[in-house]
Amino acid sequence: MLQSREMLRLYRQMLLIRRMEERVAESYGEGKIGGFTHLYIGQEAVAVGAISALNFDDYVIDTYRDHGHFLARGGDPKKFMAELFGKQTGICKGKGGSMHMADVERYFFGGTGIVGGSIPIAAGLGLACNYREDDRIVMSFFGDGATNQGVWHEGLNFAKLWNLPVIFICENNFYGIGTGVQFSSSLTEVHKKASGYGMPGYRVNGMDVLEVRRVCEEVVKLVRGGAGPALIEARCYRYQGHSMTDPGRYRARAEEELWRKRDPIPRLAKDLIDGGFATEESLLELDREIEALAEEAVQYADESPDPAPEALYEDMFAVRYPSDPHA
Amino acid sequence: MPEMRYYEALIEAMAEEMRRDESVFLMGEDIGLFGGTFRATEGLMAEFGSRRVRDTPIAEAGIVGLAVGAAMAGLRPVPELMTMNFAIVAMDQIINHAAKMRYMFGGQLNLPITIRAPGGGGTQKGAQHSHSIESWFVNSPGIRVVIPSTPADAKGLLKTSIRSEDVVLFVEHEMLYSSKGQVPDEEVLIPFGRADIKRPGTDLTIVAWSKMVHEALHAAEALAAEGIDAEVLDPRTLDPFDWDGVFESVARTRRCVVAEEGWRSVSVGAEIAARIQETLFHELDAPVARVAAVEVPTPYARKLEQKALPNADDIVRAALKIAV
Numbered sequence: 001m002l003q004s005r006e007m008l009r010l011y012r013q014m015l016l017i018r019r020m021e022e023r024v025a026e027s028y029g030e031g032k033i034g035g036f037t038h039l040y041i042g043q044e045a046v047a048v049g050a051i052s053a054l055n056f057d058d059y060v061i062d063t064y065r066d067h068g069h070f071l072a073r074g075g076d077p078k079k080f081m082a083e084l085f086g087k088q089t090g091i092c093k094g095k096g097g098s099m100h101m102a103d104v105e106r107y108f109f110g111g112t113g114i115v116g117g118s119i120p121i122a123a124g125l126g127l128a129c130n131y132r133e134d135d136r137i138v139m140s141f142f143g144d145g146a147t148n149q150g151v152w153h154e155g156l157n158f159a160k161l162w163n164l165p166v167i168f169i170c171e172n173n174f175y176g177i178g179t180g181v182q183f184s185s186s187l188t189e190v191h192k193k194a195s196g197y198g199m200p201g202y203r204v205n206g207m208d209v210l211e212v213r214r215v216c217e218e219v220v221k222l223v224r225g226g227a228g229p230a231l232i233e234a235r236c237y238r239y240q241g242h243s244m245t246d247p248g249r250y251r252a253r254a255e256e257e258l259w260r261k262r263d264p265i266p267r268l269a270k271d272l273i274d275g276g277f278a279t280e281e282s283l284l285e286l287d288r289e290i291e292a293l294a295e296e297a298v299q300y301a302d303e304s305p306d307p308a309p310e311a312l313y314e315d316m317f318a319v320r321y322p323s324d325p326h327a
Numbered sequence: 328m329p330e331m332r333y334y335e336a337l338i339e340a341m342a343e344e345m346r347r348d349e350s351v352f353l354m355g356e357d358i359g360l361f362g363g364t365f366r367a368t369e370g371l372m373a374e375f376g377s378r379r380v381r382d383t384p385i386a387e388a389g390i391v392g393l394a395v396g397a398a399m400a401g402l403r404p405v406p407e408l409m410t411m412n413f414a415i416v417a418m419d420q421i422i423n424h425a426a427k428m429r430y431m432f433g434g435q436l437n438l439p440i441t442i443r444a445p446g447g448g449g450t451q452k453g454a455q456h457s458h459s460i461e462s463w464f465v466n467s468p469g470i471r472v473v474i475p476s477t478p479a480d481a482k483g484l485l486k487t488s489i490r491s492e493d494v495v496l497f498v499e500h501e502m503l504y505s506s507k508g509q510v511p512d513e514e515v516l517i518p519f520g521r522a523d524i525k526r527p528g529t530d531l532t533i534v535a536w537s538k539m540v541h542e543a544l545h546a547a548e549a550l551a552a553e554g555i556d557a558e559v560l561d562p563r564t565l566d567p568f569d570w571d572g573v574f575e576s577v578a579r580t581r582r583c584v585v586a587e588e589g590w591r592s593v594s595v596g597a598e599i600a601a602r603i604q605e606t607l608f609h610e611l612d613a614p615v616a617r618v619a620a621v622e623v624p625t626p627y628a629r630k631l632e633q634k635a636l637p638n639a640d641d642i643v644r645a646a647l648k649i650a651v
Contacts, residue, residue, distance in 0.1 A: 059400065093433035104435040109399050114423050120389040121424065124396020124404075131352065131378065131402060151420070154389030161384065315434030316469050318492035321520045321567030325468070 002210065004277035010052060010209050011268050011278075014044040015287060017068045018265060019294045020077055024067065024084060027298060028244045033084045036113075037098045040068030042239035045264035046171050047072040049212025050139060050234075053220045059107050059125040059138045061118045064099035065171075065238075066111030069141055073108040075101070081297040087304035094307045095315065115176075116149030118142065119168070123155045126164030126229070137165040137223050145176030147190055159229040160197045166229045167219055171206060174235075177242045178250040191233035199229050206236030207262040210271070237262075328511055334367045334504040336478035337443075340485035341368070341405065343514070345375055348403065351489055354381040354390060355407030355443075364409055365445060365504045387413040391420035391442065395428070398438040405489060411446035411498060412458050425494045426469030437492040441485070445499040447538055447588060448636050454624035457632075459537070459589035464496050465565045466593070471519060472565040474498040476540035478508040480563055483517030490516070500538045519564045522572035528558030531646055532576045534599055535586040536562055539618075539637070543586055546642035555650050565595050570602065577603055581612040584645045588637060591619035613649035618642050 002010075021041045027033050040047070047068040051060060062069045070080055075091065083090030084098055091103055092110075102110025109125070112118045122140030129136045146152050147170060159166045170190045174181050181188050194201030200222075204215045212234060219230050237259035241248040248256075272278040278286075313326050320326075331339070345351045352375075353368060359382040362369035372380040383390050387408055394404035408414050414421060421442065429438060448457030464472050473488055473495055475481040481499070488495040525540055526547050535543040540561045547557040560576050562569055577583045583603055585596040600615040621635045 061396075091433070092431060092435070095433045096431045100431045102432040102435055104432070109396075109436075110432060112424065114419055117392075117419060117424055120392025120420065121396040121399070123389070124393035124398075125400050126396070127393055128397045128400030128402050131397070151388045151392060154384070154386040155392065157384060157386070158389055158393060316430045317471075318429070318437045323520060323567040323570055 002213065004275065007210070007268065007272060007277060010048050010213065011265070011272060012286060012290070013048045013052070013072055014209060014265050014268065015290050016077070016293065017044045017047070017071050019290050020071060020080070020297065021067060023081070023294045023298050025240070025244065027084070032302070033098070034086070035097050036064070037084070037244045038065040038242065039238065039240045039244070040065055042259065043171055043173060043206065043236045044068055045209035045212055046169070046206045046234045046236055047141070049209040050169055050216045052213055053216035054137070054139060057107055058136050059109060061109040061122045061125060061138065061140050062111045063115070063118060063142045063146065064111045064113045065143065066099065066101045070101040070103060070108060073103060073106050075103045075106060075108065077293060077297040078300040081301035082304045085301040085304070086306070087301055088307045088311065089300070089304040093311060093315065116142065116146040116152045119146065119152045119155030120158065122166050122168070123158045123164055126159060126166040127162065129165050130162065135224065137167065137220065139167045139169060141169050141171060143176065144170060144172040144174065144181050144185065144190055146170070147193055148185055156197045156199070156229070156231070160199050163226070163228040165223045167216070167223055168229065168231045170231065170233045172233050172235050173238045175242065175251070178246070180250070189233070191231060194231035199231060201231045201233065203233045203235065206234030207259070207264045207267070209264050209268055328509040330507050331478050331510050332504065333478045333481050333499070333506050333508070334365060336482035336510050337367045337485055337499070338369060338371065340482045340489070341371060342374065344486055344489040345371070345379060350401065351403045351405060352379040352381065353405045353407065354383050354393065356383055356385055356409045358382060358407050363407070365501065367443070367499070367504065368407065387417040388420045391417040391425060394440045394442070395420065395425050395438060398440045399436060403439045403489060405441045405443060408442060408444035410456060410501070411444040411460060412456050414444055414460070421464070421470065421496070422467050426467055430469060438494050439492050441488040441491070441495045441497050443497045443499065445501045445504070447500040447502055448625045448632065449502050451627055451629055451632055453627040457625035459587070459620065461498050461565055462589050462594040465595050469494065471495040471567065472498065473519065473563070474537045474565055475563060476503065476525070476537055476561050478506070479510045479515070480517060480523070482510055483515040484563060487516045487519060491519070498537065502538055517563070520567035520569050522560050522562045522569040524558060524576070525561050526557070526559040528556040528580065530556045530580055531582040531584065531650055532558045532560055532580045533584045533586055533642060533646070534560050534562065534573060536565065537588065539586045539588050542637070542639040543642055545639035546646065549639065549643045550646055553647070555646065557646065573599065573603065574606055577607055578610045581610055582649050584616045584618060584642060584649070586618040586637060586642050589620060590622045591617065592622060594619060616645040616649045618645050
């Protein structure tokens with residue numbers, strides 16, 4: 001059982017993601033955020049439970065639904081929102097946007113917009129851990145859709161072949177955009193795909209942050225100890241559509257309601273209150289504090305300057321030459 | 328100055344850089360025990376071991392992806408794609424990940440990766456194994472494209488590539504591996520973006536790279552017999568590109584042939600011709616002429632392949648058309 005302080009920390013992080021994402025949806029509706037914006041609402045327990053089992057200098061790499069992991073890794077909510085607003089103060093100076101949040105100082109190597117694209121890269125981070133014989137490990141997040149891509153299989157094969165310290169975490173929310181996992185995967189129990197590569201596969205309830213944390217802690221210990229890679233399937237649900245432009249007509253309302261009843265945030269709130277670690281009032285107070293933080297982030301993003309025109313030409317290469325694009 | 332073969336120059340460059348920097352390592356198909364399908368990594372596993380010279384599965388996208396991850400963590404991977412043809416399999420990792428990541432993350436990290444791959448046709452390997460597709464990569468921002476024609480350039484440019492903080496596609500040529508040339512004894516790092524005049528001349532500039540440099544030198548000899556003194560200019564790196572070097576030469580000779588082994592449409596050669604005409608229109612005595620491959624999948628039959636790929640005769644013909 002986790003200490004009450006740690007449980008509260010997990011609660012706070014999940015709530016921060018939830019409230020920030022609500023503000024993201026709102027700002028998208030106001031036209032302040034553009035492009036593809038994939039919300040993490042509903043899946044908070046996975047990022048928070050898993051990332052909290054890591055050391056600060058472990059590597060984390062992600063898919064395009066990266067908001068939750070960025071915040072769970074301790075990324076600055078202001079720089080996060082400013083990135084979505086396309087501002088100069090964004091974490092990627094406004095050049096990445098929703099799908100490409102990265103925070104290299106926190107060893108968070110961000111989102112890729114290509115499904116499965118980050119899987120061999122995760123193995124490469126693992127290769128660096130082994131090459132240097134340091135104590136680090138890698139955590140790689142992706143959805144169920146990624147497990148049908150070619151490079152996913154290449155990445156897992158490499159990881160096992162070279163005994164790389166990588167934890168592959170599949171957030172199985174049962175839909176690749178609008179196509180159900182039963183229509184896209186020969187094996188809908190994703191954790192069993194691990195056996196094809198001779199690595200252990202685990203299934204966890206991705207709506208229960210304490211279970212995610214407990215299993216991840218165990219797996220982190222094994223992987224850090226040299227056991228090689230592992231695959232964890234966290235079953236979860238995104239409450240919203242695939243992206244902001246998806247009304248979700250392919251899902252039954254009854255199914256959505258069922259999953260909303262499993263919401264990880266009230267679930268942990270109940271544990272905290274039942275355990276005597278919090279009261280309804282103290283959690284409401286925390287919510288108000290986080291709402292204020294989210295509001296502050298929106299305000300910061302709103303007031304931040306647009307990128308300067310010359311920023312267009314910067315950041316592509318470490319060393320620039322006269323033939324490179326310039327003003 | 329010792330004479331060595333192109334592939335030996337590559338081995339020397341990698342060995343020197345690996346001795347110098349512990350973070351440099353090689354990975355690729357059959358590069359270790361086998362020594363490389365074109366012998367370009369021969370002996371390196373014996374010296375550096377299987378930790379730094381890594382045989383991989385046949386999984387080109389995976390190979391490049393692992394290199395990206397390793398570079399993110401601060402290593403300097405030198406992945407080999409057995410041939411440029413297989414870069415097509417790895418295209419998403421090269422273009423969408425390696426080349427774009429620094430920019431889309433706002434410059435938060437460097438990716439010091441040198442992807443080596445031999446391209447080119449001329450040995451009857453058929454449609455899927457004869458590509459000169461360097462233009463595809465020049466068309467995509469975020470990746471340097473280095474394409475040496477001689478052993479000395481191969482060595483000096485590979486050393487610079489490995490020390491570069493950016494993603495480099497280092498294009499070799501299958502038919503150049505056994506070619507010989509003088510390579511300086513002392514350490515030479517050839518800078519990117521500096522064209523090299525392989526043969527000075529006054530009447531006409533032939534811009535060519537990789538194996539086409541040698542075709543251009545043969546063509547220049549034939550043209551000399553016709554009383555035409557051709558200059559052969561090798562840009563050596565296509566990104567960055569030495570525009571000043573090309574413009575200086577063409578402004579002097581007032582005529583230019585651009586010769587490449589790749590397909591004609593929307594190519595590096597097309598870009599060079601366009602920019603020369605944009606910049607030097609009033610200096611030119613004739614339109615810029617072009618030599619490139621016939622736009623068909625490269626056929627197997629020897630005679631058809633020879634007809635499809637450009638050679639010295641094609642350059643001579645193109646030069647004579649504009650030299651009158």
